[in-house]
Amino acid sequence: MNRFVLDYDLDLNMRPAIGSLSFGEDAAIVAEQGGAELFRLDGSDVAEAAVIAGVGAGLLYARLSDGGERVLCRFTMSALKPAGEFCKIVNYYAQTKTAAIPADRERRVCPKCGRPIVEELTVCIFCYDRKSALKRFFSLMRPFLKRIAAAEGFLAVSSVLYLLVPLFSRFLIDDHLRPGTGTPAQVLVLALGMLAARAVGELIFIVSARMFNHAAIDFSNHMRNAAYDKVQRLSMGSLARHTPGDLIRRVMEDTLTIKNFLADGGRWAVEQIITFVVVMGILFFTDWKMTLIVFAPVPAVMVLLSRFWRFIHIRYERQWRKHSRCQSILHDIIKGIRTVKSFGNEDVEIAKFSKATRELAEVSCSNEKIWALLFPFLTFFTGAGEFLVLYLGSKAIMRGEMSFGVLVQFTMYIGYVYAPLRWLVSFPRWLADAMTSMVKVFEILDEEPGIRAAEEPEIRPLTGEIRFDGVSFGYKSYEPVLKDVSFAVRPGEMVGIVGRSGVGKSTLINLVMRLYDPNAGRITINGADIRDMPPDYLRESIGVVFQDTFLFAGTIYDNILYAKPDAAPDEVFAACKAANAHDFIMQTSDGYNTVIGENGYSISGGERQRLAIARAIIKNPSILILDEATSSLDVETESVIQESLSRIVSGRTTLAIAHRLSTLRQADRLIVLDKSGIAEMGTHVELLRKKGIYYKLVMAQRQSSSGGKRAAAPAP
Numbered sequence: 091m092n093r094f095v096l097d098y099d100l101d102l103n104m105r106p107a108i109g110s111l112s113f114g115e116d117a118a119i120v121a122e123q124g125g126a127e128l129f130r131l132d133g134s135d136v137a138e139a140a141v142i143a144g145v146g147a148g149l150l151y152a153r154l155s156d157g158g159e160r161v162l163c164r165f166t167m168s169a170l171k172p173a174g175e176f177c178k179i180v181n182y183y184a185q186t187k188t189a190a191i192p193a194d195r196e197r198r199v200c201p202k203c204g205r206p207i208v209e210e211l212t213v214c215i216f217c218y219d220r221k222s223a224l225k226r227f228f229s230l231m232r233p234f235l236k237r238i239a240a241a242e243g244f245l246a247v248s249s250v251l252y253l254l255v256p257l258f259s260r261f262l263i264d265d266h267l268r269p270g271t272g273t274p275a276q277v278l279v280l281a282l283g284m285l286a287a288r289a290v291g292e293l294i295f296i297v298s299a300r301m302f303n304h305a306a307i308d309f310s311n312h313m314r315n316a317a318y319d320k321v322q323r324l325s326m327g328s329l330a331r332h333t334p335g336d337l338i339r340r341v342m343e344d345t346l347t348i349k350n351f352l353a354d355g356g357r358w359a360v361e362q363i364i365t366f367v368v369v370m371g372i373l374f375f376t377d378w379k380m381t382l383i384v385f386a387p388v389p390a391v392m393v394l395l396s397r398f399w400r401f402i403h404i405r406y407e408r409q410w411r412k413h414s415r416c417q418s419i420l421h422d423i424i425k426g427i428r429t430v431k432s433f434g435n436e437d438v439e440i441a442k443f444s445k446a447t448r449e450l451a452e453v454s455c456s457n458e459k460i461w462a463l464l465f466p467f468l469t470f471f472t473g474a475g476e477f478l479v480l481y482l483g484s485k486a487i488m489r490g491e492m493s494f495g496v497l498v499q500f501t502m503y504i505g506y507v508y509a510p511l512r513w514l515v516s517f518p519r520w521l522a523d524a525m526t527s528m529v530k531v532f533e534i535l536d537e538e539p540g541i542r543a544a545e546e547p548e549i550r551p552l553t554g555e556i557r558f559d560g561v562s563f564g565y566k567s568y569e570p571v572l573k574d575v576s577f578a579v580r581p582g583e584m585v586g587i588v589g590r591s592g593v594g595k596s597t598l599i600n601l602v603m604r605l606y607d608p609n610a611g612r613i614t615i616n617g618a619d620i621r622d623m624p625p626d627y628l629r630e631s632i633g634v635v636f637q638d639t640f641l642f643a644g645t646i647y648d649n650i651l652y653a654k655p656d657a658a659p660d661e662v663f664a665a666c667k668a669a670n671a672h673d674f675i676m677q678t679s680d681g682y683n684t685v686i687g688e689n690g691y692s693i694s695g696g697e698r699q700r701l702a703i704a705r706a707i708i709k710n711p712s713i714l715i716l717d718e719a720t721s722s723l724d725v726e727t728e729s730v731i732q733e734s735l736s737r738i739v740s741g742r743t744t745l746a747i748a749h750r751l752s753t754l755r756q757a758d759r760l761i762v763l764d765k766s767g768i769a770e771m772g773t774h775v776e777l778l779r780k781k782g783i784y785y786k787l788v789m790a791q792r793q794s795s796s797g798g799k800r801a802a803a804p805a806p
Contacts, residue, residue, distance in 0.1 A: 092191045093120075096176045098165040100147060111150070111163045113179055115189045119152070121163060131160070133189070139180040141173050148173065152180070182568035190567035213529060223528050227348075230313065237305040242360050244298035249364050251291035253372070256502035258284040264495030302357050310349030317341045317534050325540030326605040327565065335421035339414070340534050344527035351524035355517065362510035369506045377492070380500055383482060384507055387475040394467060405457050412450040419443050476504050541604060541625060548622040552615050552631040554581040554712045554743030556602065560611035563594075563601060567609050571597045573767040574611070581712075584744040586754035588784065589763035595747045598763070599715050602745065603632055615713075633711035637718030639695075639702040646675055647682040649701060654709045665708035670734040671700035700734065707738050714739060716746040751788050760784065 093114035101107035101123065109123035117133035131152065138153045139162070150162045150173050165173060183189050231238065262280045318341050321329075329337075373381040423430060423439050430439050479500050486492035556579040564570035571594040579585050587595045600606055601613055604620050612619050620628055633653075641649050650662050662682070666672040674697055678684040686692050693701075706714065716735065736756060739746075748754050755774050762770035762777065762784045769783050777784035 094176060094179050094191050096150075096163070096165075096169065096172050098150075098163040098169055098173075100164040100166060102161060102164060104147065104164060109163065111176065113176065113183075113189070113191070115191055117183055117187075117189050119162065119180065131162075133180065133183050134187075136180060136184055138184060139177040141170070141177055143167070143170055150176065178566075179568045192566060192568075211529065212533065218525070218529055220525060223525060223532065226532060227528055231309060231352075233312070234305045234309045237301060241298045241301035241305060241357070244294050244301065245357065245361050246364050248291045248294040248298060249361055250368060251287045251294065253365065253368055253503075253506065254287045255284050256499045257372070258287070259502060260493075260495035260499040262495070263498055264493045299357075303353055306349050306353035306356075309352060310345050313348060313531060314341055314345040317345060317531055320535055320537070323539055324537060326600070327540040328537055330565075333418065333421075334425070335418050337534075338421070339417060340530050344530050347523055347527040348531065351520050351527075355520040355524065358513060359517075362513050365506050366510045369503050373500065373503055373507075376496060376499065380479065380483065380486075380492075383478050384475055384500065384504060386478065388507075394464075405453070405460065409450070409453045409457055412446070412453050416443070416446045416450055419446050475508065476501065479504060541607060543624060544622045546622075547624045547627075548618050549624065549627055550616060550618055552628075552712050555579065555616050556713070556743060556745075557614045557617075558611065559614070561601065561608045561613060562610040563597060563606065563608045565597075565606075570609070572601075572608075572763075575763075575767050576611075577761060577768065577771065579743055579745070581743055582741055583759070584739050584746065584757045586757035586760045587745060587747045587763065588751060588754065588760055588787065589769075590787070593763040593765060595763060596717060599634075599717055599745055599747065602713070602715065603634065604628055630709065631711055632713045632715060633706035633709065634715040635699070635702050635706045635717065639698045641686060641698060641701060643686070645680075645683050645685055646678070646701065649686070650682075650705050650708060653705045657708055661708055662704075665704040666701075668707060668734060668738055669700045669704035670730050671697070671704050674700070696730065700730075703734055703738065712742060714742045714744045716744065716748070718747055718749060751784075751791055762787075 093112040096111045098109050098111060099106060101109070107123055109121065109128070112120050112122075113133065114120075119131040119133060119136070121128040121130075135155050136152045137155050140151060140153070142149050142151070147164060147166055148170055149164045152160050152162055154160060163173075179190060258280055262277065262284075321337055321341060370381065370385075373384060419442060423443065430436060480497075483492060483497040483500060487494055487497060558575050558577050561572060561575045562570050563572045575598070577585075587598060589595055597606075601608060602620075604613075604625055607621060612621070614620065615623075615628075642652065647662060650665060651657055654661070663672065666675060675682055675684070732753060739756075746754060746757060754760060757774070759771065759773060760777055761768060762782070764783060770777055770780065772780070778788065
């Protein structure tokens with residue numbers, strides 16, 4: 091059963107506690123603490139839920155239907171926002187008797203360990219199943235496993251060749267460097283053998299490294315493309331839960347971190363394991379007693395590392411938080427640099443970023459101090475092993491129980507035995523970074539799109555007949571923006587959507603484009619539910635001009651072509667002429683090949699708007715949507731754009747939103763929205779005669795435009 095859970099941290103006597111308050115589809119409020127149920131309250135007995143915010147703490151209480159009151163829970167201020175959401179859900183049920191529980195509720199505290207969940211994630215990185223993450227990681231590697239296995243095979247051969255050098259040294263010392271035991275030719279052969287083993291090992295290592303790096307890069311590119319593909323296919327509701335900077339980091343930086351973990355950590359892990367196993371085998375075969383002495387410090391090192399891993403994982407999670415905060419601030423500042431400069435807040439933003447980087451530097455320095463303290467202990471333990479081998483080996487040589495060559499072999503191999511232990515010290519850092527990045531990338535890959543394609547999509551010619559049947563929608567189901575909206579638009583009709591800010595005008599056109607799906611009711615075009623149509627096919631039949639026009643960095647021609655990549659030049663020119671854009675384009679330095687900056691900052695707002703209109707109509711859509719297309723323009727520019735709009739709306743079904751109500755006079759009908767849904771519907775003249783909401787909006791706007799003087803009532 092789906093439930094909305096509020097985690098609280100104080101009991102009713104204001105003592106620290108860990109508890110939860112939940113409201114589910116059974117319309118019951120359930121309080122639990124310490125694993126036991128405290129009480130259960132039927133939602134039908136609640137008239138209203140409310141929050142009281144005090145100093146450092148707050149309480150959530152319910153006004154009951156019988157006139158009484160009951161405290162539901164207490165909490166510190168960290169739970170204030172979710173407590174408010176809890177109230178909205180309960181109050182929505184009290185008004186409608188419908189339990190609207192959000193399916194994508196994000197709990198910011200892990201219910202398992204109690205730690206706060208990292209910002210930008212919905213799962214706890216401490217309690218995330220690492221085995222399943224690694225298992226999925228290897229399943230994604232499957233297409234590249236043959237290349238990786240071949241690279242690891244070459245690496246194994248290279249490692250074995252390196253390990254032959256101490257054996258050659260032993261034979262050289264014991265059999266050929268004692269007086270009367272060898273000849274210069276034999277020494278030369280052994281020396282050349284050592285050189286050949288080392289040279290061939292290096293060549294094979296180069297081949298292995300190139301193969302492994304190429305496979306890791308291809309794997310990273312595969313993950314990056316998969317993540318980007320998923321981002322493109324997410325609904326607007328899903329995208330709204332992430333910042334642009336967060337999505338960029340997941341697609342680019344986190345996939346790079348995973349690639350580095352594979353290319354460095356993965357490759358060296360195999361080499362260290364192979365080296366350790368082969369060396370231990372050689373040493374046991376040579377002298378098992380001395381091998382046990384070499385291995386003696388290893389248990390102490392492993393205990394030290396195990397304790398260190400538990401501690402450093404938390405430290406590096408904190409460092410990752412600070413680093414993520416710095417990136418978010420930097421992304422926001424660069425994106426909004428014009429706003430920063432226009433308000434003269436450069437020093438404020440510099441101070442904000444400096445504070446974030448200072449906190450990052452402090453955590454990073456603290457972590458590096460820990461590394462600096464750990465390495466001496468590790469060096470001491472490994473040095474103790476080398477000392478024991480030298481001391482006991484020297485005594486064995488004096489007693490005649492060991493040759494000098496064997497001792498040299500052991501001392502050379504000690505480095506190969508302890509190198510994996512030194513490598514293990516760095517492994518927690520790589521693993522912590524890689525696991526966090528894996529969780530973030532997998533979270534995007536696993537996110538369910540809010541807009542689902544029909545199993546058997548219906549494709550039919552769209553002539554522009556739009557119908558809303560009892561449509562209700564809210565970005566949160568318990569906060570409806572549109573309520574039971576029903577109307578029909580005939581093919582070729584122009585309908586204006588008006589109303590005060592926040593009543594759902596833009597939401598309505600978002601539903602037509604199926605950027606969101608209604609919570610209730612349905613929207614049909616030509617009698618077919620738009621949920622039964624392929625989203626791409628639906629949007630190909632719709633042209634849209636937004637208030638905030640976005641243009642890509644590139645040429646004017648490429649920006650127009652974006653809506654219809656296969657359009658012929660004549661189609662581009664015709665669309666620009668219809669949008670009154672052709673003349674100003676031809677006056678630019680390079681005409682249609684003029685390069686405009688990102689978002690068209692090198693051209694005026696009116697010129698950007700005309701390019702947006704040309705881009706919207708080049709594909710000859712049967713439905714045209716105008717979302718405040720002229721609200722930010724001066725009167726002269728608006729008249730030019732209005733002329734182009736009056737030309738292109740002819741014969742097309744058009745939905746137009748405008749704050750300047752005078753621009754909607756040519757509309758066949760007007761729909762007036764308010765908080766309860768559709769308040770009025772009719773022509774401009776009819777609505778003025780009603781003297782309702784529309785009449786008041788027109789009068790308020792005329793009074794504003796006349797400088798505050800009372801405007802004369804408009805003649806119907």
